[in-house]
Amino acid sequence: MxxxxxxxxxxxxxxxxxxxxxxxxxxxxxxxxxxxxxxxxxxxxxxxxxxxxxxxxxxxxxxxxxxxxxxxxxxxxxxxxxxxxxxxxxxxxxxxxxxxxxxxxxxxxxxxxxxxxxxxxxxxxxxxxxxxxxxxxxxxxxxxxxARTDALTGLLNRSAFEECLRALSGGDVAPRSFAVLNIDLNKFKPVNDNFGHAAGDRVLKSIAQGLQSVVRTSDRVFRLGGDEFLVLLTPGPSEAELAGMAERIHARLHEPVFAEDRTCIYAGGGSVGVARYPQTSGSVDEVLATADRAMYEAKKSGRGVVIVDAAALNP
Ligand SMILES: Nc1nc2c(ncn2[C@@H]2O[C@H](COP(=O)(O)OP(=O)(O)OP(=O)(O)O)[C@@H](O)[C@H]2O)c(=O)[nH]1
Structure with missing residues (x-):
């Protein structure tokens, strides 16, 4: 002024x-x-x-x-x-x-x-x-x-995510509908081992941009740490929209990342665990824990995406 x-x-x-x-x-x-x-x-x-x-x-x-x-x-x-x-x-x-x-x-x-x-x-x-x-x-x-931003990717960080969770669980008001996609990159460690830490950083930044490019404006993308990301979809989309979104994200995670000299440094993709509120019973924290378990299941089974409480989508 x-x-x-x-x-x-x-x-x-x-x-x-x-x-x-x-x-x-x-x-x-x-x-x-x-x-x-x-x-x-x-x-x-x-x-x-x-x-x-x-x-x-x-x-x-x-x-x-x-x-x-x-x-x-x-x-x-x-x-x-x-x-x-x-x-x-x-x-x-x-x-x-x-x-x-x-x-x-x-x-x-x-x-x-x-x-x-x-x-x-x-x-x-x-x-x-x-x-x-x-x-x-x-x-x-x-x-x-x-304090709310991940310095490497510019995404929201874990503390911003916790703030968001508090708002979602918010006091006496029942939480709104939401869906959460828990994402962990597959075999990311070898990028650091084979091409160096800077190449690993390049991959994380590229993944962050990719995730942001596929979500809606009302959704938020977080980097929780390491190669772990989380997408919060608010309001919770319909089952069909959610399946489409999870597929788009999964496909985007598989797009190869290149070094400046055009060497492909990563194409490992990610494992995605999805849970929804209020469809997944329990508190907001329980829904997150469910998405986390679903991500490990996706990783173990090699299925890519596991959506909990959407039986029709998980044949
Ligand atoms: N370049 C870079 N690497 C990081 C950063 N934060 C964590 N890491 C590395 O990311 C790797 C994550 O480990 P894991 O998730 O066990 O590795 P992974 O190979 O993806 O294992 P799976 O998930 O089982 O496929 C570790 O090697 C960390 O050192 C970072 O900010 N930049």
């Missing part, structure tokens, strides 16, 4: 004389600013349907408690969570101004002490604060997303 050349500033104040004084002061203090004046919270809020402001000067003494209420409404609104809001206070209002800061105001300025320099100083400082907060926010979001 940098202060641009011509910030849009809203002045919300019910006193006609203060509207004049502050509009005048703003035109000298911030010559490029575009200032819009509102006499009450309601008029200001309805203007937000078609306008956006970079900074708000808000009279703390609007009728009733509407100045403080407006402040809280704005801070709950994602667009205005970080926008500088400066409270204009009357004489002896410092205690209330401090309360306003606790409720999210960026700063306050006593009307008695206000002049062009003070106004400019407080607005510039508020923009700097907002910029700092925005950068901290971005860093936090980046850290959160890194």
């Amino acid at each position: 940098t202060m641009n050349e011509s910030p849009r500033i809203a002045l919300v104040d019910d006193s006609a004389s203060d509207q004049l004084i502050f509009s005048d002061m703003l035109s000298t203090a911030m010559p490029g600013a575009v200032v819009e004046v509102f006499s009450d919270a309601e008029a200001f809020l309805s203007s937000l349907e078609h306008a956006h402001f970079d900074c708000i000067l808000l009279d703390l003494n609007l009728p009733g408690d509407s100045g403080m209420e407006l402040l809280q409404v704005l801070r709950r609104e994602p667009r205005y969570r970080l926008v500088p809001i400066i409270m204009l206070t009357g004489w002896g209002n410092e205690a209330v101004a401090v309360k306003a800061i606790k409720r999210g105001a960026t700063d306050y300025l006593s009307k008695r002490d206000a002049d062009e320099q003070a106004l400019r100083r407080v607005i510039e400082a508020a923009f700097e604060d907002a910029l700092r907060e925005q950068q901290e926010d971005q860093q936090l979001n980046l850290l959160k997303s890194q």
Whole structure:
């Protein structure tokens, strides 16, 4: 939130004389600013349907408690969570101004002490604060997303998967339908042994891209670790769709992966165990354990795909 050349500033104040004084002061203090004046919270809020402001000067003494209420409404609104809001206070209002800061105001300025320099100083400082907060926010979001991402493939990682499971099992609300495909690559270790670890990484990345290319936008692909992947299909597809999806995934896993010199480094495919909720009885965790067992069964029997609780699909 940098202060641009011509910030849009809203002045919300019910006193006609203060509207004049502050509009005048703003035109000298911030010559490029575009200032819009509102006499009450309601008029200001309805203007937000078609306008956006970079900074708000808000009279703390609007009728009733509407100045403080407006402040809280704005801070709950994602667009205005970080926008500088400066409270204009009357004489002896410092205690209330401090309360306003606790409720999210960026700063306050006593009307008695206000002049062009003070106004400019407080607005510039508020923009700097907002910029700092925005950068901290971005860093936090980046850290959160890194913590949920597998660095090699860019897929969601095990901790993101656990988060997802908690949401699926979610408290008192019955989980929605879902299907889970537990995938483990076949004979992946020899890639590392024969072509080196970088070649193994190349295979894992290629498998990750392949999986992402075949699922629907509502589905999620995770790398749980090593050569173990998991696809979560939400909402759970019909039996026929699920069989089609499992087959597409299985086929995609079998596509050969080449080195830069076009040597084929992997074509081992994967074993896929599939379980569905609510068709597979038990809790969300039990459904996962079932998919895991199905994957081992697929690996042992060389069947490629084993779908549990879909007898018609597993002749
Ligand atoms: N290149 C690479 N290798 C990894 C990574 N993480 C784990 N591995 C290797 O992946 C291999 C996985 O072992 P296994 O699943 O037992 O090997 P596999 O040959 O696929 O065995 P089967 O599943 O029985 O066919 C191990 O050799 C790990 O060292 C990674 O991030 N990059």
